[in-house]
Amino acid sequence: MLPVLVVHGGAGSIPRKNEEPYSAGVQVAARAGYAVLREGGSVMDAVVEAVTLLENNPVYNAGCGSVLNEHGGVEMDALVMDGHTLSSGAVSAVRRIANPVQLARLVMEKTSHLCLTAEGASKFARAMGVQEVQEESLITDYARKRWKQNLDRDSNPVECQMGKMGTVGAVAADSEGNVACATSTGGMLNKMEGRVGDTPCIGCGGYADNRVGAVSPTGHGEAIMKVTLPRLILFYMEQGKSAQDASDEALAYMWERVQGLAGVVVVDPRGGWAARCNSKQMMWAAAQNDVLHYGLQAGEHFSQPLQ
Amino acid sequence: MLPVLVVHGGAGSIPRKNEEPYSAGVQVAARAGYAVLREGGSVMDAVVEAVTLLENNPVYNAGCGSVLNEHGGVEMDALVMDGHTLSSGAVSAVRRIANPVQLARLVMEKTSHLCLTAEGASKFARAMGVQEVQEESLITDYARKRWKQNLDRDSNPVECQMGKMGTVGAVAADSEGNVACATSTGGMLNKMEGRVGDTPCIGCGGYADNRVGAVSPTGHGEAIMKVTLPRLILFYMEQGKSAQDASDEALAYMWERVQGLAGVVVVDPRGGWAARCNSKQMMWAAAQNDVLHYGLQAGEHFSQPLQ
Numbered sequence: 347m348l349p350v351l352v353v354h355g356g357a358g359s360i361p362r363k364n365e366e367p368y369s370a371g372v373q374v375a376a377r378a379g380y381a382v383l384r385e386g387g388s389v390m391d392a393v394v395e396a397v398t399l400l401e402n403n404p405v406y407n408a409g410c411g412s413v414l415n416e417h418g419g420v421e422m423d424a425l426v427m428d429g430h431t432l433s434s435g436a437v438s439a440v441r442r443i444a445n446p447v448q449l450a451r452l453v454m455e456k457t458s459h460l461c462l463t464a465e466g467a468s469k470f471a472r473a474m475g476v477q478e479v480q481e482e483s484l485i486t487d488y489a490r491k492r493w494k495q496n497l498d499r500d501s502n503p504v505e506c507q508m509g510k511m512g513t514v515g516a517v518a519a520d521s522e523g524n525v526a527c528a529t530s531t532g533g534m535l536n537k538m539e540g541r542v543g544d545t546p547c548i549g550c551g552g553y554a555d556n557r558v559g560a561v562s563p564t565g566h567g568e569a570i571m572k573v574t575l576p577r578l579i580l581f582y583m584e585q586g587k588s589a590q591d592a593s594d595e596a597l598a599y600m601w602e603r604v605q606g607l608a609g610v611v612v613v614d615p616r617g618g619w620a621a622r623c624n625s626k627q628m629m630w631a632a633a634q635n636d637v638l639h640y641g642l643q644a645g646e647h648f649s650q651p652l653q
Numbered sequence: 654m655l656p657v658l659v660v661h662g663g664a665g666s667i668p669r670k671n672e673e674p675y676s677a678g679v680q681v682a683a684r685a686g687y688a689v690l691r692e693g694g695s696v697m698d699a700v701v702e703a704v705t706l707l708e709n710n711p712v713y714n715a716g717c718g719s720v721l722n723e724h725g726g727v728e729m730d731a732l733v734m735d736g737h738t739l740s741s742g743a744v745s746a747v748r749r750i751a752n753p754v755q756l757a758r759l760v761m762e763k764t765s766h767l768c769l770t771a772e773g774a775s776k777f778a779r780a781m782g783v784q785e786v787q788e789e790s791l792i793t794d795y796a797r798k799r800w801k802q803n804l805d806r807d808s809n810p811v812e813c814q815m816g817k818m819g820t821v822g823a824v825a826a827d828s829e830g831n832v833a834c835a836t837s838t839g840g841m842l843n844k845m846e847g848r849v850g851d852t853p854c855i856g857c858g859g860y861a862d863n864r865v866g867a868v869s870p871t872g873h874g875e876a877i878m879k880v881t882l883p884r885l886i887l888f889y890m891e892q893g894k895s896a897q898d899a900s901d902e903a904l905a906y907m908w909e910r911v912q913g914l915a916g917v918v919v920v921d922p923r924g925g926w927a928a929r930c931n932s933k934q935m936m937w938a939a940a941q942n943d944v945l946h947y948g949l950q951a952g953e954h955f956s957q958p959l960q
Contacts, residue, residue: 434879439771439773459845460850461848461849461850461854463849464770538764542745548857550854571856574856
């Protein structure tokens with residue numbers, strides 16, 4: 347079986363002229379996560395490494411670069427899941443943490459719980475020696491500008507949401523058939539304080555099961571939640587569908603039931619993978635067998651040798 | 654089709670001599686929720702009414718009577734879901750609210766989000782005119798006694814968890830095939846501050862879909878989450894299984910994968926229903942066709958005319 351790592355940098359709609367940094371970022375993350383796998387790291391090591399890089403990259407809506415809530419603050423959600431044990435860790439509405447995905451992993455590994463929220467998550471971070479950062483260090487000028495624009499009474503919140511790529515995530519499978527997923531987000535632009543979206547919710551923000559595969563989604567969180575999109579895709583795969591067919595069928599079902607737009611990255615334990623969306627765009631990259639694959643527009647697929 | 658309402662008052666293990674108030678409480682809640690249905694109320698009205706009564710009853714671990722967290726505080730989770738629209742509302746780690754289930758319904762009906770957490774949920778409650786209560790009014794002498802016992806270094810936390818019934822919940826179907834679910838809990842005894850369990854997580858704390866049915870679970874939250882138990886049961890029902898067979902198969906799967914103990918109440922849109930557990934006990938009651946059904950030990954089933 348061929349190890350594989352697939353990342354996404356969010357679904358949405360950005361102009362062609364702005365796409366270069368988004369594309370570069372997912373390619374760097376895919377390379378780095380894949381290198382972890384190749385050097386013998388676990389699938390969990392690999393997805394956390396890839397998502398950490400995406401959190402640290404200010405162009406994405408996760409970690410530094412997160413969108414701002416209604417009060418101009420940053421509240422982030424993240425999830426990891428290990429397909430071998432079905433163990434999972436998540437944080438919701440956490441503040442002043444540079445890498446929520448790493449904190450989510452600590453919740454999985456160091457507590458008997460699966461999710462910690464808000465101030466309780468911050469206290470846990472302190473107890474684990476995770477450095478708190480200034481909130482300002484997570485806020486970009488662009489994020490503040492969009493927040494202010496969206497405060498205008500005549501702004502179109504749906505259009506504003508689509509001006510930037512969203513949530514980031516990664517899935518990986520190793521040569522032994524282990525799978526894992528990780529997802530991280532700043533959530534929705536100008537969301538209410540305390541809003542929790544799909545990301546920290548197991549089965550919605552991701553799911554991983556060595557018997558079937560792993561999924562990380564991005565897009566309209568509330569729609570993803572209503573159909574538990576990642577869990578749904580894996581049910582379709584259990585019934586014999588490929589990663590791609592299962593993704594397309596689940597995205598079509600989500601559209602039919604709740605008119606939601608989203609994208610997903612998916613792996614199966616045999617190294618099969620897919621990056622699919624029913625939105626116009628999803629920024630993604632995949633690394634397998636010394637080839638780097640990537641794309642942005644729905645259906646687009648470029649590839650080049652992985653140095 | 655026959656309207657039906659089924660409630661649970663938690664899975665666990667209580668001595669026979671203590672069971673009377675638990676049994677009385679679920680019977681009262683089932684009667685009241687069923688009366689709402691019979692008087693033309695919606696399935697959402699019915700499940701919220703039933704769960705509100707269970708929250709107000711100090712014997713259950715929800716609302717007044719909630720277990721205490723590691724610091725002796727009360728943090729509660731609740732979820733509602735409407736099977737017609739797949740709309741859902743939830744609150745997590747909310748404090749000083751007498752009826753979290755009603756606040757979860759307000760999240761569904763008054764915001765564009767599906768879940769609000771911690772202080773953000775409290776601010777929303779204030780904005781909606783929901784009265785905050787003194788934390789003391791939610792804490793029973795018994796809850797404080799158990800919290801103190803469990804602080805002992807040589808206490809057995811698993812045994813302590815089982816000393817009291819848990820989470821409460823309800824599912825309902827009306828004569829037109831609409832279904833809904835509601836679940837509410839104080840969580841795990843001596844949990845970490847900010848711990849979020851299965852309850853506010855859609856697909857884990859409940860799921861409702863008019864095409865299939867509705868489920869509310871109780872038991873070991875982390876195990877329920879790892880297999881997204883309610884969503885799993887509904888997948889099995891979609892494949893043609895009855896509510897009872899789907900529940901038994903999903904509970905057996907949860908035991909096989911993650912050794913979890915739990916119980917569920919389930920309805921389908923044709924009025925079929927089940928109350929099943931793989932724990933020794935789950936306190937439940939159901940009302941349909943002028944008969945009240947109830948039980949505590951696994952497999953137990955009493956019935957009497959509904960006055």
